[in-house]
Amino acid sequence: MAVQVDFLKKLPYFAGLNDAALESVRRYVFEKRADRGETLAFEGEPSDVLYFVFSGVVKVFKTSADGKEQIFHITRPGESFNDVPVLGGGLNPVSAEAMVPVLLNGIKKKDLEAIIRENAQVAMNVIQVLSRRVQELIALVEDFSFRRVTGRVAKMLLEYADHSGGESPRLTQQEMAAVIGTAREMVGRSLKNLENEGTIKMERNRIVIADQQALRNLAGVE
C-alpha cells in the first residue's frame, strides 16, 4: 500500500500544510511492517528514523538492570515514536516494540530536517508535539508521586477502556504493571479489590468496568 497523503495530513507533525507541501512530504515517507513482538528501536542505540503508526500499536519502554519494564507510552495509530533521538540527536533513551502486527510510515532524520527548514509550520507543529510529550511525562510523574496503586490501576483502566474509534491493545497484567510503574502482583491485588467492591467485573479475558464513577473517584479524575 502506498503512503497516503490523507494519513499524513492528520498527523500533528504535518497539520495545516497545503496539498503541495503534503505531497512533497509524502515523497520522503516510506512504509515499514513489523510483527507482534518485533523490536523497532533499541534503548542506547542511535535512531535516525521517525515513525508514525498507521495501524497497530507500539509500546515505548525502558528496561531496568534487573529486567523490570517501565512503559512510557502506548503509541496508537496517528502517533509517533523515536521523536527524541531524531529531533535531539544522540542515542535513543527508550526502546520500542510492536504489540500487534503494525504498519508504520517512516521518515529519515535528514529528510525531516529538510522539511522543517523549508516549512515554518512544521517547526511550530514539532514544538507542539514535544510540548504535549512533556505534559504526558509530567502526568506520569504526578501518578508516581501522588496516586496509590489502586488509584493508578483505576486511572489506567479508564484510559484503556476509552478507545472509541481507535485500536487498543489487549494488556497482560505484566504490561499493566509496567504502564503504572508497579509490580505485577500489585496489579493482581488491586484488580481483585476492585472486583470485590463491585467496581469492575473480571470476565475471563475481559475486564468490564461496572462503575465508572467509582473508578473515577479512585483515580482522582473528573
Add this chain to the structure above:
Amino acid sequence: MNAAPVIDQEKCQGCGLCVDVCTCGALAMQDNSVVLKDVDKCGWCTLCELVCPYSAISCPFEIVIEEPRR
C-alpha cells in the same frame, strides 16, 4: 470461540512450567513444546504467564465499559 493465551513458540524453551501450573487442563506438552489442548477449559487464571521464565506465554485482557442496562 473463547480467546486463547498467546504462546510464542520462538521464546518457548519447552520447560513445561506453564503446563505444571495449569489447573484447568488447557495446556499440554507436545514434541517438547507447549500447545493449547483445550481452549474452552482455560479459566484465564494467568498462572502460566506468571511462571514462564521466558515470557513465552501471555494472557492479555480486553478492557471494556459495561453496556448500560435497557
